[in-house]
């Protein structure tokens with residue numbers, strides 16, 4: 001059955017090479033998924049070689065883990081390793097027919113990335129953004145060919161979370177949408193087509209949970225109480241562990257976007273921003289000891 005709003009799948013274009021702009025954790029996770037599931041060359045890029053190398057090291061480490069667990073046989077692992085490459089030379093993106101960005105969540109940065117890549121790639125190549133809360137239409141506002149623009153929003157951890165939000169903007173044509181749906185399917189994900197609204201669907205809901213958790217903390221509820229409150233109804237992670245997983249800066253940014261869009265409905269916690277500014281990963285990652293966070297948040 002065709003998913004709601006999806007054009008006929010016959011319209012999907014072939015994807016034979018993938019370009020990933022950004023070599024951070026999110027980009028690394030889905031670059032690996034593209035190589036594993038589509039079995040096409042995947043090239044990643046970032047601002048400098050050290051970032052690219054770090055991204056490649058992460059991807060190769062994950063391939064090693066998959067091989068050790070027996071999730072990938074030796075031949076498959078070698079094939080996937082050989083498919084992923086990294087460069088600072090964007091001209092190597094020229095023959096990509098699917099380009100997706102996961103750079104810093106700042107409108108001007110993302111627009112700049114698209115302005116640089118569009119003249120290099122074919123007019124028909126799909127341009128996707130993994131933005132979690134910015135307007136896809138605004139990110140692509142200066143594209144010469146906005147008909148190939150689409151949002152393609154993964155969830156953390158990418159290898160495990162079964163959903164992709166495919167964000168359609170008014171300019172997105174049916175071929176692009178069909179391609180995005182086909183790519184999501186090949187990646188083993190369920191795709192939902194969402195409108196280009198702040199937070200799309202998932203972050204609109206999650207930002208509410210995270211914001212209310214932060215508000216409860218700000219009002220004096222002990223952090224362990226807030227953190228464990230939803231465990232009995234089966235949520236796999238407490239709200240702060242989830243924030244830690246997606247990244248404090250990302251979470252604070254999502255909150256800000258939602259507050260800006262719906263000031264009467266969302267809450268921006270000063271503590272969320274304070275945590276986003278703390279660099280110490282030991283404080284942030286010890287969610288076995290949520291009390292640590294409580295102390296850090298009061299600093």
Ligand code: CAA
Nearest residue numbers: 069132154155156157159160161203206236237242246250
């Ligand atoms: N990368 C790759 N694989 C991972 C992983 C990661 N970061 N984290 C876990 N996994 C894999 C594990 O390797 C394991 O795989 P195997 O079965 O092959 O061993 C599998 O996932 C299950 O992991 P665990 O048994 O260690 O852990 P768990 O049962 O406690 O589950 C979890 C971990 C899947 C992350 C679970 O806690 C969960 O679903 N948490 C909620 C995550 C969530 O809601 N994500 C959405 C965040 S919102 C977002 O990302 C959008 C945004 O824009 C902000």
